[in-house]
Amino acid sequence: MRIGELARACGVDVETVRYYEKQGLLPAAHRTPNGYRLFGPQHAERLAFIRHCRALDMPLAEIRHLIEVADHPDADCGDVNALIDTQLDKVRERIKAMQALEHQLVALRSRCDSQRAVEACGILNELMAVSRTVR
Amino acid sequence: MRIGELARACGVDVETVRYYEKQGLLPAAHRTPNGYRLFGPQHAERLAFIRHCRALDMPLAEIRHLIEVADHPDADCGDVNALIDTQLDKVRERIKAMQALEHQLVALRSRCDSQRAVEACGILNELMAVSRTVR
DNA sequence: GTTGACCCTGGAGCGACTCCAGGGTTTCAA
DNA sequence: TTGAAACCCTGGAGTCGCTCCAGGGTCAAC
Ligand SMILES: [Zn+2]
Ligand SMILES: [Zn+2]
Ligand SMILES: [Zn+2]
Ligand SMILES: [Zn+2]
Numbered sequence: 647m648r649i650g651e652l653a654r655a656c657g658v659d660v661e662t663v664r665y666y667e668k669q670g671l672l673p674a675a676h677r678t679p680n681g682y683r684l685f686g687p688q689h690a691e692r693l694a695f696i697r698h699c700r701a702l703d704m705p706l707a708e709i710r711h712l713i714e715v716a717d718h719p720d721a722d723c724g725d726v727n728a729l730i731d732t733q734l735d736k737v738r739e740r741i742k743a744m745q746a747l748e749h750q751l752v753a754l755r756s757r758c759d760s761q762r763a764v765e766a767c768g769i770l771n772e773l774m775a776v777s778r779t780v781r
Numbered sequence: 782m783r784i785g786e787l788a789r790a791c792g793v794d795v796e797t798v799r800y801y802e803k804q805g806l807l808p809a810a811h812r813t814p815n816g817y818r819l820f821g822p823q824h825a826e827r828l829a830f831i832r833h834c835r836a837l838d839m840p841l842a843e844i845r846h847l848i849e850v851a852d853h854p855d856a857d858c859g860d861v862n863a864l865i866d867t868q869l870d871k872v873r874e875r876i877k878a879m880q881a882l883e884h885q886l887v888a889l890r891s892r893c894d895s896q897r898a899v900e901a902c903g904i905l906n907e908l909m910a911v912s913r914t915v916r
Numbered sequence: 917g918t919t920g921a922c923c924c925t926g927g928a929g930c931g932a933c934t935c936c937a938g939g940g941t942t943t944c945a946a
Numbered sequence: 947t948t949g950a951a952a953c954c955c956t957g958g959a960g961t962c963g964c965t966c967c968a969g970g971g972t973c974a975a976c
Contacts, residue, residue: 648922648923649922649923650921650922650923659964659965660922660923661964661965661966662963662964662965664924664925665963665964665965669963680923680924680971680972680973681923681924681925681971681972682922682923682924682972683923683924691909695908695909698908699908700963701882701885702882702885702886702889703882705962705963706962706963707962712905712908715899715905716899716905716908716909718899719898719899719900720898720899721898721899722896722897722898722899723893723896723897723898723899723901723902723904723905724896726893726899726902726904726905727890727893727894727896727904730886730889730890730904731890733886734883734886734887734890737879737882737883737886738883740879741876741879741880741883744872744875744876744879745876747836747837747838747872748869748872748873748876750836750837751837751865751868751869751872752869754837754865755862755865755866755869758858758861758862759862761857761858761859761862762857762858763854763855763856763857763858764850764851764853764854764855764856764857764858764861765854765855766858767858767861769858769861769862769865770847770850770851770858770861773830773833773834773847773851774826774830774851783953783954784953784954785952785953785954794933794934795953795954796933796934796935797932797933797934799955799956800932800933800934804932815940815941815942815954815955816940816941816954816955816956817941817953817954817955818954818955835932840931840932841931841932842931
């Protein structure tokens with residue numbers, strides 16, 4: 647299959663496929679005489695794998711690592727477990743930070759519910775006041 | 782105060798201060814005869830304001846906008862309210878996505894609790910199986 | 917024969933920094 | 947007095963994961 651077909655099948659941009667190939671995440675495609683890339687089903691499988699991992703927000707470096715491990719079925723999978731745990735920690739940390747953020751924004755928003763002159767705006771006043779307390 | 786002192790006071794990196802100045806978020810500092818930047822308390826206040834907004838995850842473009850509004854006390858603050866609302870929507874959306882992610886990772890992690898051969902690892906098998914179902 | 921859909925390469929751009937090379941200056945102590 | 951540490955400067959490259967672009971080539975249908 648050509649690059650457009652592969653991209654459509656996996657729901658990615660053509661440019662993204664070329665990018666993954668350049669980054670060595672996708673094995674280099676064969677080429678037709680005119681230079682077009684030709685991919686097989688194993689490319690589609692790997693691309694889907696990459697996208698699945700990306701949907702889990704793994705950085706490409708970790709996906710590369712995972713592929714490496716998966717390609718050596720004789721090794722053990724301790725690394726994989728650790729990788730998922732690390733990922734989970736990161737995600738949970740970010741959720742906490744985001745929730746704190748949400749609270750702050752709600753508090754901020756409650757300080758102004760109407761169109762006032764900027765001087766009287768509770769939001770701007772709050773934002774500025776915090777600035778002043780820093781010293 | 783010199784750049785290091787300002788940076789320490791606001792808990793930012795020196796490079797970040799220079800970056801904000803270059804981006805026009807911080808007014809250009811005065812210079813000593815030897816070329817060192819000299820900042821006043823109003824710079825510290827603005828820097829703290831920027832950091833506070835950044836802590837609320839606002840992009841620099843929106844902070845620039847906010848500063849612009851704050852500098853014209855005669856204008857009204859409708860824009861400010863809208864900006865906070867937009868920000869809040871974005872944060873809530875991301876929290877939801879992150880929580881979905883967390884669930885997926887937990888499910889994935891539960892598929893392997895020990896060091897097995899890679900071939901038998903439930904995590905890798907799961908990840909691969911999903912790839913195959915995409916076609 | 918020409919329109920349109922597809923493909924190629926190499927390189928720039930995004931956001932918000934961060935780091936570096938390669939310099940100059942200030943401050944403090946031995 | 948000398949020298950090391952800590953500070954400051956500039957301009958530019960690097961980060962991440964794409965995305966877009968210019969400037970071309972290829973291929974099928976009408
Ligand atoms: Zn091996
Ligand atoms: Zn208001
Ligand atoms: Zn005005
Ligand atoms: Zn396992």
